[in-house]
């Protein structure tokens with residue numbers, strides 16, 4: 001299997017969590033034109049015309065984009081260890097948390113990602129404040145459903161943890177470091193307790209560490225570009 005992806009991106013990270021958990025071997029390919037690079041995406045668009053990461057390519061050449069669909073596929077084909085609860089309510093909660101993250105939390109970050117492509121001096125505080133407000137609202141939606149027993153759902157790792165953990169790195173670390181604003185996470189006691197607890201899971205810690213390292217590398221690259 002090949003996974004086209006970048007380490008700083010939240011969507012591929014949730015797929016890596018499943019691949020790690022299930023002990024599957026895969027080759028990582030980082031396509032051009034991501035992470036602030038203006039390089040053309042080139043041949044990658046022939047593999048995934050959507051032009052986003054991740055994309056899973058099977059050994060027989062079959063291509064599967066979209067992180068949620070990839071995770072469901074991996075769960076169907078490699079059911080052990082299970083990262084999808086068997087109880088229907090727990091399973092629905094897992095999907096709900098991932099969906100809230102994708103639709104509300106990730107989308108709230110988009111105006112901030114867009115600012116990164118522009119000089120810092122021109123960053124509009126109104127845009128930043130509005131985005132932080134949307135992020136805070138999305139955290140409130142997660143707060144209403146996140147688990148209280150150490151994981152997003154119940155007492156075991158599920159795909160929802162792969163959706164939430166990289167987004168909480170962005171929320172609690174990248175957002176304050178990049179824009180000089182307070183993290184809105186502490187206003188949500190359940191989510192805060194979840195975030196502290198889930199990082200003790202070694203597989204979550206692995207994708208969190210990879211996300212942090214990739215964000216730091218991008219920050220160094222951006223700083224170097226601005227000072228040259």
Ligand SMILES: N[C@@H](CCC(=O)N[C@@H](CS)C(=O)NCC(=O)O)C(=O)O
Pocket residue numbers: 009010011012033034035051052053054065066067068
């Ligand atoms: N719905 C897609 C979203 C994937 C997505 O938006 N990925 C971002 C990176 S996290 C991306 O590729 N953005 C386009 C770009 O960076 O050029 C999924 O779940 O896989």
